[in-house]
Amino acid sequence: MKLLTTLLLGLVLGLGASLPLADVTGEDATLPDRCDGIEFDAITPDEKGNTIFFKGDHLWVGFHGPAQLSNELFKELDDDHHIGHVDAAFRLHNPENQDDHDHVYFFLDDKVFSYYNQTLESGYPKPIQDDFPGIPSHLDAAVECPKGECVANSVLFFKGHDVHVYDIDTKLVKIKTWSDLPVCTSVLRWLEHYYCFHGHNFTRFNPVSGEVSVGAYPKDARRYFMKCPGFGHGGDYKTPKCSEVKLDAITTDDEGKKYFFAGPIYMRLDSHRDGLHAFPITRAWKEMINGVDAVFSYTDKIYMIKEDQVYIFKSDAHNTLIEGYPKSLKEELGIEGPVSATFLCPNEHTVHIIKGDRILGVDLSATPRAVTTDFPLPISNIDAAFCDDNGVNVFKGSTYYHYESAFTLSVSRIAPFAENITPAMMGCEE
Known part of the structure; x- marks a missing residue:
């Protein structure tokens, strides 16, 4: 029955789109529109698997749906600290350490916030160095990279063309320079693949070498991560009864x-x-x-x-x-x-x-x-x-x-x- 539950939970979502799609019908015209070619500040999945896209003081939950104010879900990001955007974000999947397992980390200037179930953890925000020694402030992007995809369980922190590879277990940092990869304003790990978002485009890359994947990159995110008029990529599977x-x-x-x-x-x-x-x-x-x-x-x-x-x-x-x-x-x-x-x-x-x-x-x-x-x-x-x-x-x-x-x-x-x-x-x- 466990298989059946997992299977059937996913079926409706799968039949609803051939790739992650967004329904822009009926969105409030006063809200930011992803179809305008937005450069996202940060992208991360939450502990439930919903992918969250951040831009300024707004966010989008999932691959479809309208924008909403960030402080409606994460009130401390703005109400208490008056910060208008998120620099970087990632979800840490660490089953061996339940204190961190599936927590979502947000980075704003020189501070880090740790959330679980949209609730700010006790003791946060705190200086980035307290949780991630050796990692600079004012980051561009961040993404988790588990062992097997990276050499060790790691987090990749992006700032310009430099990538700070943070070993979760040893807390050691190695700095790499990936000049061939565009400067990423956000990075998403999705189905073991890594995507650097820049402007309204994305480029897939190797998380160990930074090498750009074979293919016609960059690609327009509006063709793959949302549904926009004039940007169809073929296939539109309706939710079945x-x-x-x-x-x-x-x-x-x-x-x-x-x-x-x-x-x-x-x-x-x-x-x-x-x-x-x-x-x-x-x-x-x-x-x-x-x-x-x-x-x-x-x-x-x-x-x-x-x-x-x-x-x-x-x-x-x-x-x-x-x-x-x-x-x-x-x-x-x-x-x-x-x-x-x-x-x-x-x-x-x-x-x-x-x-x-x-x-x-x-x-x-x-x-x-x-x-x-x-x-x-x-x-x-x-x-x-x-x-x-x-x-x-x-x-x-x-x-x-x-x-x-x-x-x-x-x-x-x-x-x-x-x-x-x-x-x-x-x-x-x-």
Whole structure:
């Protein structure tokens, strides 16, 4: 059920946009408008995953919606200190230290403010040096960079072309000069990628070297981080009614990243802390121009099935299609298409393949691969299925069925009670 809750919480947000979008319809004309080409003072996610954009004494919560006064959410930033803007901001994700975990830090001149749940922590504001020794005042931008993306758990502080890399554990600071990167007025980490905002543009960069990513950078933020007239980037997925939800596939890769697929889009389900957003499938898997019928992950690879073809991709940053693919289902898995759904349970080698009203088992560790089990199912017309430590969830339209295990699903002759997807589960419309 944990998977289902996460999945359904994100589905409505994902289907609402192919990239982070903003609805400017009906905004107060007296408020600042992001579509005018604003240069943001700071950008940060909060502890709930909402991305907050700051400009002067106003802010925007999320990728859609109108501006509001900053002191409506963070009153101490202005009411007590009469400061009209935020220099820099970041959220610190530190599960090992609950005193700092998911706290949001704001930097104003030579002071730092620490907030949690929009409440200023006791003892703040304080001089920046008290919390972050070696970090200068009057910063341009800041962003968290966890170990694995940076060498150590770090915060990157930007001032001009200099970047102060602050090691969270040792409190040591290394200064780098990234002359090829524009001077960033704000920086956002989003889905393990790093974006330097400058003017109304952004440039993606490597957080270790400062190298600008390959691509046509800079890009206009209005095409990607908000919806503005004349700046469309293609794709505008409407929020579905709960009775209209229909999934094609769900999987988790070996790094624990969860994905669902619906029509032409996919969504990262484990990214709720950074906001849940949908993208065209071709953005990550460019060969899948017609969507997918079923997906599963096995040994650092993602198997995507469409009609009678299997595409196998490396689970790397580029989702590289393995040479020689696609291949036919018969050649790769020993079955004929089409396939309705697939799922692979944790630490197992048998992929369960649903074809119509039957469920087949194929041992992926065997050569050649062939069907080892074949059972009838009490449910037909299944759209998608997923297995984790909590059992198997089978999706059919706007309903789902829960089984304790793949074995229980295989031997069941009577379907369990079908549960409806509700607004409380996913925020969809009645």
